[in-house]
Amino acid sequence: MTVLTESATGTSAADTTGADEKKYLPAERQDIILGMLSRGIVVRVDELARTLDTTPITVRRDLNTLADAGLIRRVRGGATALGDETTQIAAQPSTARQSSVQRSARTGMQPLASASTIAQPVPATSPHAAARGARFAGSDSPGLTPTLSGTIGVMFPEPSFNWPVTSQAIEREAAAHDLGVDVRSTTYDNGDEIAIVEDLLSDSSVIGLILAPSVRMQGADIWNWLEDAPVPVVLAEREPPFGVDGLDIVMTDYRTGVRQVVDRFLALGHRRLGLALTHTPVSEYIEDCWRSVTGRLDAVDSAFVRTNVAPYDSVGVESVAKQAIDEGTTAMLVHSDWLAMSLAQTLERHGVSMPGDLSMISVDGYITPNSRPLTALRSAHKELGRASVDMLIARYLHPERPAQRMMVAPEFIERGSVAPAK
Incomplete structure (x- = not known):
């Protein structure tokens, strides 16, 4: 099986050095890809990007378009002709090393390990x-x-x-x-x-x-x-x-989880809700789910959102507690555990009892101690x-x-x- 090392015109990459670069239209790129596959060439994303003078993302879109049309077979790292049983593209050592080094120059990473391993x-x-x-x-x-x-x-x-x-x-x-x-x-x-x-x-x-x-x-x-x-x-x-x-x-399906939290709050008569978030890899997703759920429910009178609140930022936590009190909030969803505990302590210092005056659910539920147990929405990590x-x-x-x-x-x-x- 031949690995792509030639240009779109059939000449070697070395032969085209110094030639005028051409920007291909999508249909032209896809025709070139089909032509290469018809000659038994395994096309690789990184090689195609250089040959066609475009980005790897554009190449992937072209390959996906051709695969969706039933014209090629998409495999990890590139594509093969229909009927080709190749499932992984093993590059020639020199080609793999070259593309890896070029990628590392752009990203600052060490070269990616060869597919042959x-x-x-x-x-x-x-x-x-x-x-x-x-x-x-x-x-x-x-x-x-x-x-x-x-x-x-x-x-x-x-x-x-x-x-x-x-x-x-x-x-x-x-x-x-x-x-x-x-x-x-x-x-x-x-x-x-x-x-x-x-x-x-x-x-x-x-x-x-x-x-x-x-x-x-x-x-x-x-x-x-x-x-x-x-x-x-x-x-x-x-x-x-x-x-x-x-x-x-x-x-974790936080959209379902957030909907369950809001449904529970509403079933208990809460109409003024709040969300407070520490910045984590999943906080933006939780925020999107919250806004999507609360924004379409007429039963919710208000649902304020505070983001990027550091658990140990006393000024920030105090600001969230004050907003909850001023807006008459009676139920809150808080992420993470550390922020939930800090906010609960601050609210109680202001005379807000839990759950008497305000109900709270923590997203995580792994570190809330016995002295301050908080109902939790926890990822099913097992x-x-x-x-x-x-x-x-x-x-x-x-x-x-x-x-x-x-x-x-x-x-x-x-x-x-x-x-x-x-």
Whole structure:
């Protein structure tokens, strides 16, 4: 199988040095791609972007358009002609190294590991074959279910809050599929996160990654780099930027959770509601869900929103408490736990009792102590971990399928901080 190393005119890339660049129309680009595939060339996103003098995002759109029309077969990192059984594009070493170095020059990252290091699935039998058979298609041999051999690389924030629970769930689910797990913790430093991912990709036993990058990973090139990684990548509790649509995602269904919170408040007679948020990787998503739910309900008299409130910013917390009192708020949803505890203490100093005067639900519910129990909307992190592993394995076995998004319903933890409105 030939890997794309030629220009749109059929001459080598070296032969076109110094030639006038041409901006192709979408139809022209797509015709060129189809022509290359008809000659048995495996097209890669990064190579096409250079050859067609456009961006990787534009190339992905062209490939998706052709795939949707049933003209090509989309695979991770590029595309093949219909009927081609290739599921991963293994670049020639010199080509892979060149594109990786060029990407690192743009992003400041170390070169991405070559696709040739990917561990392949090994059909086998195991004690867990029957359980896997219910989830994945059977192998070519009757009675056998394909199993995988290798390791799942995991990168989560420093081990606190819910992440240890999620990591343990991933390890248990991976073990059920005879897979190992390599869990790394990040300090939310962008460079540190990139180094961790690079190190995981350099391990030839790693068959996929489950990642929870920090909010600081905002550069489009970094997300596109993850999108074109040589192994499947599943994002856990993270929403990539607009335009990055090739990654599988497992997230807490905060829209359903927020709706349940608001419905509960309304059922108890609360009409003046409030939302207070600390800035976290999921806070904007929670805010969007809150505005969407409360904005369409006539029964809600008011629903103020305060964002980017630091839990230990006494002035900021005092300001939120004052607004809640001035507006006659009787029920609040607060994220995170630290902010909920700080706000509850501040409100009580102003004579607002809980839940007598104000009901409060905390989003997280992992650190509220017994001395101040708060009803919580908590992510089902055991299920989130299990679902992440299953999604990664399904992607590995079926790399051609469209990107998936799985929403995991949150849990309600009742702790007595919600009561009927007075």
